[in-house]
Amino acid sequence: MVALLEKQTIEYCHTCDRCQNANKSTGKKFGLMIHIQEPKSPWEVVHMDWVTALPSSGYKGYNTCLVIVDRYSKTPIFLPWHKYNTAINTDLLLWIRVISHTGLFKNIISDRAPKFTYSLWTNHHRFFGTKLSFSTAYHPQKDGPAESMIQTLAYMIRRFCAYGLELKHSDGFTHDWCNLIPELELAFKTSVHSSTGQTPAMLEKG
Numbered sequence: 001m002v003a004l005l006e007k008q009t010i011e012y013c014h015t016c017d018r019c020q021n022a023n024k025s026t027g028k029k030f031g032l033m034i035h036i037q038e039p040k041s042p043w044e045v046v047h048m049d050w051v052t053a054l055p056s057s058g059y060k061g062y063n064t065c066l067v068i069v070d071r072y073s074k075t076p077i078f079l080p081w082h083k084y085n086t087a088i089n090t091d092l093l094l095w096i097r098v099i100s101h102t103g104l105f106k107n108i109i110s111d112r113a114p115k116f117t118y119s120l121w122t123n124h125h126r127f128f129g130t131k132l133s134f135s136t137a138y139h140p141q142k143d144g145p146a147e148s149m150i151q152t153l154a155y156m157i158r159r160f161c162a163y164g165l166e167l168k169h170s171d172g173f174t175h176d177w178c179n180l181i182p183e184l185e186l187a188f189k190t191s192v193h194s195s196t197g198q199t200p201a202m203l204e205k206g
Contacts, residue, residue: 036109036133038071042204043102045071048110051154052083057178065157065181066090067150068098071109073203074193076149078185080178087118107131149188156184 039045051065062080069076077098081090099105108125110116112134122132157177189201196203 036071036107039106040072042073042075043070043105045107045109046105047071047150048108048116049150050113051150051157054157054177057176060178062178065153065178066093067153068094069149070102070200070204073200074149074196075200075204076153076185076188078153078181080181085115087115087121090115091121091124104128105130107133109133109135111135153184153188 036045047069049067051067054063054065056063057080060082062082064081064083066079066081067076068079079093079097081093085093106129108130110132115121116132117134125132157180189204190199192199
């Protein structure tokens, strides 16, 4: 009886409609046609990407999330954002919320999303000596840990949205995925990473 129940549970998990719809496709992905020099300290090299097509969240109606990952420590930063925000807005967000705390990057690795290739964005970062490295479609990936982080966050957010979960305070205000970002970020930072054997927080802060 127990064996049968276990088998049925496994089959259900593998065929759950909501889980399959929420899971990220594992088909051919974007990679990088570049050589990445491994950093020797935190926030020298970062990876950036977007989690997109998210439902409107919070009173500001966030519908995308900018994901930034430090290649050295694997420390992530998740920034809820709007798909209609310009490259200028995104550049300001990055400087105010990230660079003002981490210092200037030596290398930013990203795909060729319009916000990352806009002239103001590229000129601004290159003026400060930051190298911009762009991915090329279907080239073998070299951004493994960062891509994994991005996929995991996207999976967690979409799974949360797929089940329509809500957290309500006594005031009746509904807090959805954007309000879970701080907790998700903390969970990532304080969990041992398989490639380093340590937590991102320990490698970043010591």
